[in-house]
Amino acid sequence: SYETITAEANAQGHKGVTLLTINRPQALNALNSKVLEELIDAFAAYQADGSQLCAILTGSGDKAFAAGADIKEMSEKAAADFFLDDFFSPWTAEIVKKTRKPWIAAVNGFALGGGCELAMMADFIIASEKAKFGQPEIKLGVAPGMGGSQRLTRAIGKSKSMEMCLTGRMMAAEEAERSNLVARVVPHEELLAETLKTAATIAAMPPMAVIANKEMVNSAFEMTLDQGLIVERRIFQILTASEDKAEGMAAFIEKREGQWKGR
Numbered sequence: 582s583y584e585t586i587t588a589e590a591n592a593q594g595h596k597g598v599t600l601l602t603i604n605r606p607q608a609l610n611a612l613n614s615k616v617l618e619e620l621i622d623a624f625a626a627y628q629a630d631g632s633q634l635c636a637i638l639t640g641s642g643d644k645a646f647a648a649g650a651d652i653k654e655m656s657e658k659a660a661a662d663f664f665l666d667d668f669f670s671p672w673t674a675e676i677v678k679k680t681r682k683p684w685i686a687a688v689n690g691f692a693l694g695g696g697c698e699l700a701m702m703a704d705f706i707i708a709s710e711k712a713k714f715g716q717p718e719i720k721l722g723v724a725p726g727m728g729g730s731q732r733l734t735r736a737i738g739k740s741k742s743m744e745m746c747l748t749g750r751m752m753a754a755e756e757a758e759r760s761n762l763v764a765r766v767v768p769h770e771e772l773l774a775e776t777l778k779t780a781a782t783i784a785a786m787p788p789m790a791v792i793a794n795k796e797m798v799n800s801a802f803e804m805t806l807d808q809g810l811i812v813e814r815r816i817f818q819i820l821t822a823s824e825d826k827a828e829g830m831a832a833f834i835e836k837r838e839g840q841w842k843g844r
């Protein structure tokens with residue numbers, strides 16, 4: 582059991598869906614070292630559990646997904662501490678890189694600074710109408726440190742990203758959808774139900790194909806078009822050797838649901 586998050590496998594009866602919730606509503610779910618430590622553990626457990634195939638990360642309470650890295654904790658650190666500890670490095674190294682199965686950020690309110698950056702680490706974002714995104718670090722005399730300048734720019738382009746980072750302004754859900762930062766905006770009260778439904782759809786897919794699709798799309802951000810097309814084609818070719826490919830195609834032809842083996 583955790584202090585700052587909750588984790589539920591087969592969340593609310595949704596088979597294969599793990600729900601992770603940041604649970605520091607009194608601090609608007611600000612991300613301190615304990616949250617990081619516990620999320621690393623919870624993501625590793627999700628990745629290791631063969632019965633789970635899609636995760637959701639959300640924030641508790643009605644106001645925030647996460648209002649950023651914990652400013653009180655950071656205010657006590659010296660530059661040498663940030664540098665020597667390579668502060669913020671584990672978010673990408675331990676969570677993004679080691680989680681091969683998909684996870685969705687369900688953004689239920691403020692996603693600011695590290696909170697916006699954490700949401701952008703997810704495979705995609707579903708946002709409530711009340712969601713607000715921003716990189717306000719400049720107002721604290723610093724700058725994004727968990728990927729904001731890179732992932733936001735890739736998501737919404739230079740002009741909007743530059744404006745957001747330089748002014749620290751917030752972007753509302755409607756603009757975030759128009760700017761391709763989020764996959765979908767849903768009514769606030771329906772956020773969790775809608776995200777659970779989407780996650781359950783993914784969790785019902787053939788597992789190797791789920792992991793392969795995630796890997797392929799991510800390749801588009803890491804390599805040239807030629808390299809990415811080769812990765813795609815090779816992964817496709819490998820999947821054709823799976824039992825689930827034979828089952829999936831047979832099920833289509835026989836007009837029935839596929840029964841996945843995960844092999």
Ligand code: HXC
Pocket residue numbers: 607608609611612648649650651652653691693694695696717718721723724725726727
């Ligand atoms: C620590 C935080 C926090 C944060 C909010 N709180 N954000 N604590 N770190 N990032 C705490 C407040 O101190 C307060 O606690 C409680 O949460 C409620 O916040 P309020 O400000 O009273 O709420 P409200 O007036 O509704 O304003 C909401 C808000 C504001 C607009 C989201 O809280 C805000 O601007 N927060 C900071 C956002 C931010 O700058 N994030 C980026 C952080 S830097 P108390 O105990 O006082 O009641 C970052 C990466 C840095 O993420 C990289 C640099 C290396």
